Amino acid sequence: MRIDLNADMGEGFGPWTMGDDAALLEVVTSANIACGAHAGDPSVMAATMRLAAARGVGIGAHPGFADLQGFGRRRISLSAEELGNLIAWQLGAAQGIARSVGAEIRHLKLHGALSNMASEDPAIARACYQAALRVDPDIILVVLAATPMQAVAEEMGARHANEIFADRAYRDDATLVPRGQPGAVLHDVAEIGPRIERMLRAGAIITESGRHIPCRIDTVCLHGDSPGAVAMAHGLRAHLTGQGIRPQMMDG
Numbered sequence: 001m002r003i004d005l006n007a008d009m010g011e012g013f014g015p016w017t018m019g020d021d022a023a024l025l026e027v028v029t030s031a032n033i034a035c036g037a038h039a040g041d042p043s044v045m046a047a048t049m050r051l052a053a054a055r056g057v058g059i060g061a062h063p064g065f066a067d068l069q070g071f072g073r074r075r076i077s078l079s080a081e082e083l084g085n086l087i088a089w090q091l092g093a094a095q096g097i098a099r100s101v102g103a104e105i106r107h108l109k110l111h112g113a114l115s116n117m118a119s120e121d122p123a124i125a126r127a128c129y130q131a132a133l134r135v136d137p138d139i140i141l142v143v144l145a146a147t148p149m150q151a152v153a154e155e156m157g158a159r160h161a162n163e164i165f166a167d168r169a170y171r172d173d174a175t176l177v178p179r180g181q182p183g184a185v186l187h188d189v190a191e192i193g194p195r196i197e198r199m200l201r202a203g204a205i206i207t208e209s210g211r212h213i214p215c216r217i218d219t220v221c222l223h224g225d226s227p228g229a230v231a232m233a234h235g236l237r238a239h240l241t242g243q244g245i246r247p248q249m250m251d252g
Contacts, residue, residue, distance in 0.1 A: 002245070003217070003218070004250035005027065005028045005029050005222065005236070006109070006222070007024045007030075007031060007223070007229075009021040009024060009025075009033060010034045010049075011034045011038075011039035011044075012040065014041060018224075030219065032062035032109045033049060033052070033062055034064070035061055035094050036090065037063060037064055037065060037068075038065060038068065039064075046101055049103050052103070053101065058249040059107075060107035060140075061109075063090035063114070064110065072112035072113060083128055084130065084134075087128045091135045091136065106140055106250075107141070107142050114128070116175070119147040119149050119176075120147075121148065122148040122152050129152060139159070140160060140161055140251070141158050141160040142161050143160050144175070145162035147174050158252075161219045161251075162215060163217075164217050164219075164220055164221070166186075166220050167192060167223055169184055171207060172213075187232075189231055190235070192232060193236050197243055197245065200217055200245060203216070219250045
């Protein structure tokens with residue numbers, strides 16, 4: 001069995017650093033790099049992409065709402081056209097920076113509140129994904145497994161990778177337990193590895209209540225900005241490898 005491990009990174013800004021991207025790039029097989037809207041800037045993007053390329057890690061664009069103060073975690077109401085322009089702008093910027101450092105953008109993954117909204121509303125997912133595919137018809141869309149994001153990607157015939165989260169709890173509709181609620185974010189390294197292994201072997205999301213939601217799982221996300229992110233990433237990779245599950249870059 002093989003699985004992609006991805007992490008969000010490039011989320012610093014100017015002299016401010018968030019997360020240990022260099023250390024995470026020694027563990028993950030794909031990197032979702034902020035495009036300057038919710039976090040990041042051109043120089044942070046370039047440095048992160050250059051490092052990812054040197055490590056042989058797949059590079060993805062990670063667009064979110066233009067909300068630096070809220071880190072893209074506040075919901076914003078936009079029209080379908082505005083959503084499309086938001087995605088096209090950030091994906092285009094990511095492609096330009098990637099090419100300038102001799103790399104390429106392989107995938108796209110929505111960030112924060114935009115991702116949460118797209119996982120609930122197929123119209124939002126469709127607006128975002130149509131815009132991305134107009135920019136790059138071959139891009140891999142990273143979608144939250146068993147949500148409208150997956151359904152829309154399949155309906156469009158797009159290359160896509162179904163994602164689950166290593167450190168987040170799930171509700172029975174396959175959406176994430178909202179941050180701020182008890183148990184929403186998991187921190188125990190010893191718990192996360194066996195939990196993800198169970199999901200991979202079951203071919204299902206296992207929710208907070210114990211419900212199994214059958215789905216194909218292609219990639220597992222580790223949040224690079226959470227406390228102990230690097231230790232968690234090493235712990236998850238070590239557990240999976242020890243159980244015969246090999247990390248490998250996603251291929252939608």
